[in-house]
Amino acid sequence: MQLLKDRILKDGKCIGTDILKVDSFLNHQIDVALVAEIGREFARLFAGLGVNKILTIEASGIPMAYATAHAMGDLPLVFAKKTTPNTMTDGVYSAEVRSFTKGTVSHVIVNQNYLGPDDTVLLIDDFLAHGEAASGLAEICRKAGAKCVGLGAVIEKKHQGGAEKLRKQGLKVESLAVITSLADGKIEFDN
Amino acid sequence: MQLLKDRILKDGKCIGTDILKVDSFLNHQIDVALVAEIGREFARLFAGLGVNKILTIEASGIPMAYATAHAMGDLPLVFAKKTTPNTMTDGVYSAEVRSFTKGTVSHVIVNQNYLGPDDTVLLIDDFLAHGEAASGLAEICRKAGAKCVGLGAVIEKKHQGGAEKLRKQGLKVESLAVITSLADGKIEFDN
Numbered sequence: 222m223q224l225l226k227d228r229i230l231k232d233g234k235c236i237g238t239d240i241l242k243v244d245s246f247l248n249h250q251i252d253v254a255l256v257a258e259i260g261r262e263f264a265r266l267f268a269g270l271g272v273n274k275i276l277t278i279e280a281s282g283i284p285m286a287y288a289t290a291h292a293m294g295d296l297p298l299v300f301a302k303k304t305t306p307n308t309m310t311d312g313v314y315s316a317e318v319r320s321f322t323k324g325t326v327s328h329v330i331v332n333q334n335y336l337g338p339d340d341t342v343l344l345i346d347d348f349l350a351h352g353e354a355a356s357g358l359a360e361i362c363r364k365a366g367a368k369c370v371g372l373g374a375v376i377e378k379k380h381q382g383g384a385e386k387l388r389k390q391g392l393k394v395e396s397l398a399v400i401t402s403l404a405d406g407k408i409e410f411d412n
Numbered sequence: 413m414q415l416l417k418d419r420i421l422k423d424g425k426c427i428g429t430d431i432l433k434v435d436s437f438l439n440h441q442i443d444v445a446l447v448a449e450i451g452r453e454f455a456r457l458f459a460g461l462g463v464n465k466i467l468t469i470e471a472s473g474i475p476m477a478y479a480t481a482h483a484m485g486d487l488p489l490v491f492a493k494k495t496t497p498n499t500m501t502d503g504v505y506s507a508e509v510r511s512f513t514k515g516t517v518s519h520v521i522v523n524q525n526y527l528g529p530d531d532t533v534l535l536i537d538d539f540l541a542h543g544e545a546a547s548g549l550a551e552i553c554r555k556a557g558a559k560c561v562g563l564g565a566v567i568e569k570k571h572q573g574g575a576e577k578l579r580k581q582g583l584k585v586e587s588l589a590v591i592t593s594l595a596d597g598k599i600e601f602d603n
Contacts (some may be wrong), residue, residue: 249493250526254486280491282471287444295445300471302440335441370595397505 222262222397225375226410228255233404239350240322247375248281248347259397260288261374263345266395270370272296272343276336276362277305278318278329278354285375286345290335293343296302299335300309301358303327314364316357321350321381329357331365349374352383359390376400379411413454413588416566417601419446426594430541430572438566439472439538450588451479454536454564457586461561463487463534467527467553469509469545470494471521476566477536479500484534485562490526492549494518505555507548512541520548522556528556540565540587543574550581555573570602 234242253344254260275298277286283300290298304327313330318326336342337384339389344358355372370393377384384394401412425433437443454476466489470476475490481489495518504521511518527533535549546563553560561584568575568587575585588603 244523245525249490249523251478251489251491253481253489256478257482257486279472280474280493283471283474284478284489287442287447287478290442290444291448295448296445298442298475299440300442302471318587332435332440405489 222259224255224258226398228252229376229398230408233408234285235406235408238403239378241376241378241400241403241408243376251284253284256284256288257292259285260290260292261372262326262397263289263343263395264292265391267293267301267343267371267373267402270343270393271341272370274299274302274336274340274342274367275345276331276358277345282346285347285373288341289345289373297335299331301329301331301361303329314361316360316364318357319351319353322386323352329361331361333365336362336365336367339365340365342367344369344372344392346372349377349383349387350381355383355387355392356390359392371395373397375383378403397409415446415449417589418568419435419443420589421599424599426597426599429481429594430569431593432567432569432581432591432599434567442475444475447475447479448483450566451481452485452581453588454480454534454586455483458484458534458544458584459565460549461534461584462532463561464528465490465531465533465558466536467492467522467533467549469549470535473537480534480536480564490522492520492522492552494520505552507551507555509548510542510544512544520552522552524556527553527558528558531558532554533558533560534564535560535583536565537563538566540568540574540578540585541572543577545572546578546583547581550578564588566601569594
């Protein structure tokens with residue numbers, strides 16, 4: 222998605238060789254028009270697969286997941302939570318998700334009422350790095366008996382291997398900007 | 413907003429006398445069409461005030477804040493973060509926010525690059541209870557030199573007093589459903 226790649230080159234910042242900071246337009250301050258366009262692109266890429274629910278993890282995946290749900294005809298959107306709030310009294314499906322960026326392991330949960338065998342799920346997230354978050358969400362779908370068709374990632378860091386791992390699990394993976402290197406403070410795309 | 417009140421009566425659940433659970437359509441599973449309508453209603457209620465930025469707190473305020481930003485002409489949306497991720501290297505504005513529901517105190521931050529004297533800010537959140545979250549966001553606006561014009565809350569629990577506190581600070585407060593009591597498992601609105 223050229224609009225996105227241009228924006229990453231203009232406003233993205235490399236931190237070391239692993240982290241791309243895009244918080245001026247994607248995951249702290251949000252360019253709503255850009256994210257709406259991202260939602261329309263995911264809707265196009267995952268059309269015809271029978272998707273009837275969008276699943277993401279709080280918090281930074283929510284804007285693009287919302288935009289995708291809207292672009293696919295106002296599908297229900299579920300965001301997995303990272304802790305158990307005390308208002309969540311019913312049973313939950315859970316998975317562990319490691320964040321390499323933050324050096325943490327989160328317990329990610331979805332209420333059992335909101336995911337089940339009737340659901341054909343598309344995962345949406347802002348970043349695809351090692352694939353830990355998406356693997357955790359796919360695991361939650363399996364536990365719920367839901368079909369998980371794929372992952373739409375806004376930015377993939379290809380050199381961290383997540384897409385390959387997810388494709389081996391049978392997921393269709395579509396990333397709107399695929400980064401091959403962040404070495405020497407320079408952002409390189411795969412095409 | 414009648415559509416919202418009807419939905420709360422249909423799908424909301426009381427937990428004790430203080431907590432209204434709406435996670436089937438508002439803050440875990442999201443009814444995207446309803447949230448889009450909520451965004452349009454906030455855009456109508458806060459029109460003509462010169463708002464040029466929407467501010468919320470992760471995570472459950474993000475969908476309605478995004479919808480409002482979109483309905484107001486794709487304004488930039490900023491969501492305050494509850495912890496400092498290691499990709500946030502620049503200076504931040506911060507405030508403490510107590511959650512009565514969760515029994516926690518969060519350190520809420522906004523990067524200094526994304527809020528400043530040129531901004532006229534509208535706060536959006538899913539719930540208004542004691543007003544702690546909105547007060548924290550208003551404090552962050554003051555620290556940034558930004559003008560904070562008001563708060564749009566999807567659901568206000570009037571008996572917890574937050575709206576009155578915020579109005580005394582000079583904020584315009586608009587809540588789309590105002591609840592006066594959750595006693596005996598019965599949801600009562602103020603009109």
